[in-house]
Amino acid sequence: xxxxxxxxxxxxxxxxxxxxxxxxxxxxxxxxxxxxxxxxxxxxxxxxxxxxxxxxxxxxxxxxxxxxxxxxxxxxxxxxxxxxxxxxxxxxxxxxxxxxxxxxxxxxxxxxxxxxxxxxxxxxxxxxxxxxxxxxxxxxxxxxxxxxxxxxxxxxxxxxxxxxxxxxxxxxxxxxxxxxxxxxxxxxxxxxxxxxxxxxxxxxxxxxxxxxxxxxxxxxxxxxxxxxxxxxxxxxxxxxxxxxxxxxxxxxxxxxxxxxxxxxxxxxxxxxxxxx
Numbered sequence: 001x002x003x004x005x006x007x008x009x010x011x012x013x014x015x016x017x018x019x020x021x022x023x024x025x026x027x028x029x030x031x032x033x034x035x036x037x038x039x040x041x042x043x044x045x046x047x048x049x050x051x052x053x054x055x056x057x058x059x060x061x062x063x064x065x066x067x068x069x070x071x072x073x074x075x076x077x078x079x080x081x082x083x084x085x086x087x088x089x090x091x092x093x094x095x096x097x098x099x100x101x102x103x104x105x106x107x108x109x110x111x112x113x114x115x116x117x118x119x120x121x122x123x124x125x126x127x128x129x130x131x132x133x134x135x136x137x138x139x140x141x142x143x144x145x146x147x148x149x150x151x152x153x154x155x156x157x158x159x160x161x162x163x164x165x166x167x168x169x170x171x172x173x174x175x176x177x178x179x180x181x182x183x184x185x186x187x188x189x190x191x192x193x194x195x196x197x198x199x200x201x202x203x204x205x206x207x208x209x210x211x212x213x214x215x216x217x218x219x220x221x222x223x224x225x226x227x228x229x230x231x232x233x234x235x236x237x238x239x240x241x242x243x244x245x246x247x248x249x250x251x252x253x254x255x256x257x258x259x260x261x262x263x264x265x266x267x268x269x270x271x272x273x274x275x276x
Contacts, residue, residue: 006050007047007050007052010035010039010040010043011043011046011052013033013035014029014033014040014043014053014063015052015053015065017029017032017033018053018063018064018065019068023062023063023064024062025060025061025062025063026041026061026063027040029063050074050075050078051066051070051078052065054066099213100212100213100214100215100216100217101212101214102211102212102214103210103212104209104210105195105206105209105211106209107206108199108203108204108205111185111195111197111206112137112138114195114211115137115138115141115185116138116141118193118195119138119142119144120144120145121189121193122145122148122189122190123190123259124150124151124190124258124259125150125151125152125153125189125191125222125257126142126151126152126153126187126188126189127187127188127189127221127222127225127226127229128142128152128154128186128187129184129185129186129187129228130154130156130184130185130186131156131157131177131180131182131183131184131185132157132177132183133183133201134185134197134199134203135156135157135158135160137185138185138187142162142165143162146162146164146165147164151166151257152166153166153225153226153229154166154167154168155167155168155225155228155229155232156168156169157169157174157176157177158173166229168229168236169232170232171232171236181201182198182199182200182207183198183200183203184197184198184199185199186225188218188221188225189218190218190258190259190260191215191219191222191258191259191260191261191264192215192218192259192260192263193211193212193218194211194212194214194217194218194221194222195209195210196210196221197209197210215261215263215264215267216264218260219260219264222258222261
């Protein structure tokens with residue numbers, strides 16, 4: 001675990017050793033661990049700079065482990081500081097590009113991070129289709145999106161109370177969950193970018209996940225997902241009057257509230273000649 005926090009194996013060994021013993025010199029540490037003295041001296045200096053070890057002032061230079069909680073707090077602060085500095089520096093390098101490729105998302109954490117980023121960027125409309133465990137992960141981001149005034153079409157597979165969303169639970173939701181034996185998360189925002197993800201039931205593995213900001217692909221997925229959303233609402237309507245109301249509310253592909261569709265048409269349709 002210490003290696004995952006950025007220490008190398010020798011540094012981790014030294015810190016753990018000092019936690020279990022009275023303060024000692026670097027030479028004594030090297031003897032106890034059976035390591036070369038020169039390497040241990042260097043590692044101790046690194047640990048001191050990392051806030052894991054304190055070195056006695058004076059000739060003896062006894063080394064003492066910083067208490068675990070104090071070291072972890074220091075590591076957290078240092079990590080956040082370096083992360084902010086990196087974000088600022090890298091932002092200067094970024095140049096927007098015309099990139100509508102389809103990319104694989106390889107980690108579960110990245111799936112949910114990408115979902116949150118997409119929802120935070122939504123301006124007009126977001127369509128979310130989420131199985132129960134995946135829904136719990138993205139719910140905070142969806143709630144923030146609704147509070148910003150974005151229209152959210154939400155399809156979930158267990159009863160949910162969420163004010164402001166156009167929400168449906170498919171009639172065959174339990175059967176769908178049983179059939180897939182996994183977790184799904186599918187999101188389209190503004191017809192501009194889309195994420196489709198099939199995850200393990202325990203949310204510890206990505207079976208397949210793809211993200212793209214292809215306008216054509218995102219607009220088509222938006223159309224298909226909203227059509228499925230409307231179909232489930234029709235099945236749950238219960239009356240002809242209710243069905244007519246659902247159909248009146250359905251927004252088709254070319255409706256002008258979808259930014260991605262507007263941009264797609266503007267980009268690829270030939271411009272009409274002006275009348276003289």
